[in-house]
Structures are given as structure tokens and as C-alpha cells.
Amino acid sequence: MDNEKFDKEFEKLWNETSHSHSNEEKETSWEEFRAKTFTQKKRSLRPWHYCSAAAVLLFVLIGTGIYFNGESSAENVVLAETVIENTTSTIKxxxxxxxxxxxxxxxxxxxxxxxxxxxxKIEIDGQAYFKVKKDKQHPFQVFCDETTTTVLGTSFTVKESENEEITVELFEGSVEMSVKGKDQKWILKPGDKFTYGNEIASVTEFSRFVDFDDEKLSVISQYIEENYGYKVTIPKENLNQKITIRINKKEDLKTIVQLISEMYNLNFEINEDLKQINFQ
Structure with a gap:
């Protein structure tokens, strides 16, 4: 391939990579790059040197995921993804x-x-409960299939079922729901449940709380184990004591443990490594 043809092919690659810029920006950027990289060394470069330069640029563009944008702002740099998967049988x-x-x-x-x-921006496959830190400058967005949940600070669950039905349950705060290809927006309030499946969206209510009415403490310990993954040990003399309480289904575990401790004058110890809670 002669030098002139190579220049044209390389310029085409440059323009395709910088797809987010105007034609004028592309042309100016290309001329500056070409002048610095090729023109000054045109007489001394052999064809294989051009190939080396192209390979290096391709590695930078594709291997690192960085794209060019006139400004050097950190937010304009696309970095590699972080993937976290839960392959265990308990909540991570x-x-x-x-x-x-x-x-x-x-x-x-x-x-x-x-x-x-x-x-x-975060993508989910499966089910997760989010407790979002408030940041008005950077909205928090969860993408699940064709749905997008946008929030500034709140707590909610997102779940994708086996039949690809998406459900979002809001426990605190406020979120805006949108669906790809649809102009309508849905604003949820605490206790609202958004469901999307078969191209149909709906908003219904759900219970954010679980009620224990004159139940034994052993029932509460079982609830903690099933929903938080912690084994609970309660002194024998307290197992049959009764409790009446309403708990937010996504209440912080330590809040529940402290409440039980204060109500029955018990001390407690939480072992994070063994996932155990011992009352005494």
C-alpha cells in the first residue's frame, strides 16, 4: 500500500473512532495528528513504520477503551467495566x-x-437491593433490560425474573422510571411497585413492612436468618418471650438487633466473618 493510500485509510479510521465530534473537529484533529506523526518523518519512514504506528493507535483506542474528546475531563474517559457476581447461596x-x-x-x-x-450508572442481571448515597450532581441510574431507574438518594429493589419481567419496589425516597422506546415517565413514591413485562408497564402498591404480632423471639431470629443470612443465638430463657413489632423489610440489620437488645435487656455480639449474632 503506497503512502498516500495509507494516509487515506488511516484518516478514515481516525474519523470512525472519533464519532462524537463534528466534521470540522475531526478534520482539524486529523491534520494536527498527521502533521506531528507522519509529515515530519515522511522521508525517513518505511511502510512498516506506518503499520507499527497504526497498531499502536489501535491498541490505545481498543485496548484501553479511551476515546478522544477535545477536553481532558475525567468524566469524558470511558474506562473498563467492573463486574461483581454473587455465586454463593447467601446475599452479598x-x-x-x-x-x-x-x-x-x-x-x-x-x-x-x-x-x-x-x-x-450500573447494570444489573438478577436481583439486588440498593441504598443510594445522595449526590445531586451525579444521578444514580440502574439499567435492567429495557428499564432505567433514576434516583438521587433512596432505597429500592430491582429484580428481573426468568420470564424477563422487571419489578422495582421503592422503600424510601423517590425514583423516576423510564422504558426504552417509550416517552412516558413513572414517578414512584415509597410503597409503590413498578412492573414491566410484555411491553406493558404498571404501578401498584406493595407492603414495605413485616408485622410480628405477639410472636416468640425465636420467630424473629428465624426471620433474620432467612432475610439477612446471619445465624442468631438467643438464650434459652428468652426464646419463648413474646414480641409485637413492625419492621421495614429492608431495615438495617444492626437496627433490628439493637432494638431487640434494648427491649429485652440483652447484650449482643455480631461476628461478620462467621455471619453470626449472639445475644446474651
Whole structure:
């Protein structure tokens, strides 16, 4: 391939890569790059040197995922994805780079960019509960199939069923729901459940709380084990004591444990490594 033809092919590659710029920006950027890279060395470069330069540029563009954009802002750099998958049989607790928390259910995974703190977009496959840290400058968005959940600070669950039906249950705050290809937006309030399947969207109510009416403490310990994955040990003399309480289904575990401790004058110890809670 002669030098003139190579220049044209390389310029085409450059323009296709910088698809987000105007034609004028592409032309100016190409001329500057060409002048610095090829023109000054045109007499001394052999054809294989051109191929080497092209290979290096392709490696930079494709291998690192960085695209050019006139400005050097960190938010304009697309970095590699981080993938977290829960292959265990219990809930996996995750703290995201922005301080938000995720309870990832078994057989589920999330994906987000390494620049997540400034670009809070996350994809989910399966089910997870999100407790989002407030940041008005950077909205938090969860993508699940064709649905997008946008939030500034709240707590909610997102679930994709086997038949690809998406459900979002809002426990605190407010979220805006949107569906790819649809202009309508749905604003959810606490207690609202958004469902999307077979191209039909609906909003219904769900119960955010679980009620224990004159139940034994042993029933509460079983509830904690099934929903939080922690084994609970209660002194024998307290097992049959009764309790009447309403708990937010996504209440912080430590809040529940402290409440039981204060109501029955018990001390407690939480072993995070063994996932155990011991009352005494």
C-alpha cells in the first residue's frame, strides 16, 4: 500500500473512532495528528513504520477503551467495566465507589465503570437491593433490560425474573422510571411497585413492612436468618418471650438487633466473618 493510500485509510479510521465530534473537529484533529506523526518523518519512514504506528493507535483506542474528546475531563474517559457476581447461596453485601450500598442476591451480578463515582450508572442481571448515597450532581441510574431507574438518594429493589419481567419496589425516597422506546415517565413514591413485562408497564402498591404480632423471639431470629443470612443465638430463657413489632423489610440489620437488645435487656455480639449474632 503506497503512502498516500495509507494516509487515506488511516484518516478514515481516525474519523470512525472519533464519532462524537463534528466534521470540522475531526478534520482539524486529523491534520494536527498527521502533521506531528507522519509529515515530519515522511522521508525517513518505511511502510512498516506506518503499520507499527497504526497498531499502536489501535491498541490505545481498543485496548484501553479511551476515546478522544477535545477536553481532558475525567468524566469524558470511558474506562473498563467492573463486574461483581454473587455465586454463593447467601446475599452479598457490596459498597460501591460512591459509598452507596448493594445487597446482591444469589445468582445475580452488577456491572459498572471504574469512573463510577462521577458517572453513577450500573447494570444489573438478577436481583439486588440498593441504598443510594445522595449526590445531586451525579444521578444514580440502574439499567435492567429495557428499564432505567433514576434516583438521587433512596432505597429500592430491582429484580428481573426468568420470564424477563422487571419489578422495582421503592422503600424510601423517590425514583423516576423510564422504558426504552417509550416517552412516558413513572414517578414512584415509597410503597409503590413498578412492573414491566410484555411491553406493558404498571404501578401498584406493595407492603414495605413485616408485622410480628405477639410472636416468640425465636420467630424473629428465624426471620433474620432467612432475610439477612446471619445465624442468631438467643438464650434459652428468652426464646419463648413474646414480641409485637413492625419492621421495614429492608431495615438495617444492626437496627433490628439493637432494638431487640434494648427491649429485652440483652447484650449482643455480631461476628461478620462467621455471619453470626449472639445475644446474651
Amino acid at each position: 453485601n457490596i459498597v460501591l465507589p460512591d459509598g452507596s450500598k448493594v445487597e446482591l442476591s444469589p445468582n445475580s451480578k452488577i456491572k459498572f465503570g471504574q469512573n463510577f463515582a462521577s458517572n453513577r
